[in-house]
Amino acid sequence: MTTGDGPNRRVKTTDTLLEIIDTLQSLDGATLAELTDELEYAKSTLHSHLSTLEHNEYVVRNGDEYELSLKFLEHGMFVKNSDELSRVGGPVLEDLAAETGEVAWLxxxxxxxxxxxxxxxxxxxxxxxxxxxxxxxxxxxxxGKLILAYLPDERVDEIIDCHGLPELTPHTITDPDELRAELEEIREDGIAFNDKETVDGLRAIGAPVLGEETVYGAISVSGPANRLTVERCLEEIKPLLLEATNELELKLQYPPN
Amino acid sequence: MTTGDGPNRRVKTTDTLLEIIDTLQSLDGATLAELTDELEYAKSTLHSHLSTLEHNEYVVRNGDEYELSLKFLEHGMFVKNSDELSRVGGPVLEDLAAETGEVAWLxxxxxxxxxxxxxxxxxxxxxxxxxxxxxxxxxxxxxGKLILAYLPDERVDEIIDCHGLPELTPHTITDPDELRAELEEIREDGIAFNDKETVDGLRAIGAPVLGEETVYGAISVSGPANRLTVERCLEEIKPLLLEATNELELKLQYPPN
DNA sequence: TGAATTGTTTGGTAATTCCGAACCAACTAA
DNA sequence: TTAGTTGGTTCGGAATTACCAAACAATTCA
Incomplete structure (x- = not known):
C-alpha cells in the first residue's frame, strides 16, 4: 500500500526520494555515510537511490560527495520563465531598483x-x-500580506491554520484577528508595509498585481528603516510602485503574443 | 528488484518519478489524461505519483493541470549559489557585457x-x-571546446562516445579527430571561437577559468557574426576576457572567506 | 600489517507499487 | 431530462520490488 490514509494515496518511495533530495540540499552535499547518519535508512538503500539520481543526472559526485546537480536550475528556470508575471516583471524591477537605489522584489x-x-x-x-x-x-x-489581502477568506484561514503565524521580530503580527484587521486596511489602501516585521531595522512597502478575481503576486521595495522612512515610502516609492503594478496589470491583460 | 543489470542497482520507482518530472516539464504542465497518453503507465499509477509530488510541494495544480512548482527554483538557485565560480562570476559578466555591449556567458x-x-x-x-x-x-x-580542451583525454573520449557530435549548422565540427586537433590548437592559444557552429550568423569567443589540474568552467562573449568580427574579437574582446578569467582564477584561489 | 572507515554488491522477504476496473463529477448534445 | 463523454478519484489484490542485513572491496590511518 502507501503512505497516508484514505484519499490521495501516495507513493512511499517517492516520499523517501524527496526526503533524500531535501536532506542533500540542507547538508549542501553529503557522503553516503553522512546521509546514513542523517536519515533512517540502510546504507544500501540510500546507495541505490543515489545511484538512480546520479544516473538521471539529478545528482553529481565529487569523489565521495554527492551533490544536487544543476538539473534543478534547469527545471527551476523553466518554471520561472513560463510564468508571464516573471517575464514582464524583470525589467520593471530593474527600473524600480534604479529609481530608488534600493532592492526591488517580485x-x-x-x-x-x-x-x-x-x-x-x-x-x-x-x-x-x-x-x-x-x-x-x-x-x-x-x-505576503498583500497577497493574503486579495485571497479568498477561506484560503487565508487555511493558510493560517497550516503554517501558523510565527514571530520573527517583536513587530511580527502573531494574532489572527489582528492580521485580518490589517488585511482589511490593506484592501482599503491598496498598499502594504513591512515595518521591521521580518528583520529588525528593515522596512518595505509593496503593492499587489491584481487580475480579475485573482492576485498574481506583489512587488515591493525594501531597505534600511532609517533610510526608507514612512514619509519617503509614501511620497517617493508609493507612486513608483503603483505605476509599476499598473504597467504589469496591463501587460498581463494584453500579453504581447 | 531494480532497473539495470549488474553494478549500480537503481530504484525503479525513482526512475518512474523522474520520468514524470521530465515529462511534466517538456509538456509545460499537463493534465492527468495528457500524461497518461504520453507515458506508459496506468492512470491510477500516475495519479498517486502526482499526489505525492503535490503533497511534497514539488508540483502545483491549476484546476486539472499539474505543473512543476518553484521548489525546483529553490533547489536550483541553491545549487547555483553554492558554486563559488557562479558567485564571483556574476559581477565579472556584468562588466564584460557593459564594456562590449554584447552578451556574456558563464x-x-x-x-x-x-x-x-x-x-x-x-x-x-x-x-x-x-x-x-x-x-x-x-x-x-x-x-564547451575550452572545457574539453582542459579535460583529461580519456574524459573527452568518454563524452564523445556518450553524447556524439551532432551537427547543428554546416560549421559544426562533427569529426572526432578534427575536434581533437582543434582542442590542441585551443590549448596553445588559450582562447576559443564559436564560428557559426551553434547557430548560423552567431559568433562567440571564450576563455577558460583554470585551476591547478582542473578547469572550473569558461566564459564567453557572443553576438552577431557581422558585428562581432574576428578582428574585433582578437583586438577588443580577447584582452577583456583574459583580464576577466585572470581575476576569476585569483578569486577562486584565494576565496574571501 | 592490521584496524578502521567508507563505498559497493547481493540474496531473500516483507512490503508496496502498479494495474484494472469501478466510481464520481462536470459538461455536452439530443 | 437523459444518455454519452471526458476527466479525475478510489480501491482490491497479484506481481514486483524496495529494503535490510551482511559480506565484500578499496582506502586510509595507526
Missing part, C-alpha cells in the same frame, strides 16, 4: 508560502537575508 | 554537457537561443 504565492521570484538591486542596496527562489511565510512580508 | 560542465550558469546582457545584446539553466553539447560552443 513575490508570488505557492502552497501557502511566499516565493521570491525575482529581485533587482539598486545602487545603495545592501545584501539581504532573502534570495531568488527562497521561501518565507506570507504574514510578515509587505508582499 | 558555462560549466556537468554530466558531459555544457550548462549555462549565468549570463549578462549588454546594450546591443539580442535575445538568443540559450538561457540560464539550459544545457547544450560541449563540442559546438566556444566555452
Amino acid at each position: 513575490i508570488v504565492e505557492e502552497h501557502g508560502k511566499a516565493v521570491y521570484l525575482d529581485k533587482a538591486m539598486g545602487e545603495k542596496a545592501v545584501q539581504t537575508h532573502a534570495s531568488v527562489g527562497g521561501r518565507a511565510r506570507l504574514h510578515h512580508l509587505a508582499t | 558555462i560549466v560542465e556537468e554530466h558531459g554537457k555544457a550548462v549555462y550558469l549565468d549570463k549578462a546582457m549588454g546594450e546591443k545584446a539580442v535575445q538568443t537561443h540559450a538561457s540560464v539553466g539550459g544545457r547544450a553539447r560541449l563540442h559546438h560552443l566556444a566555452t
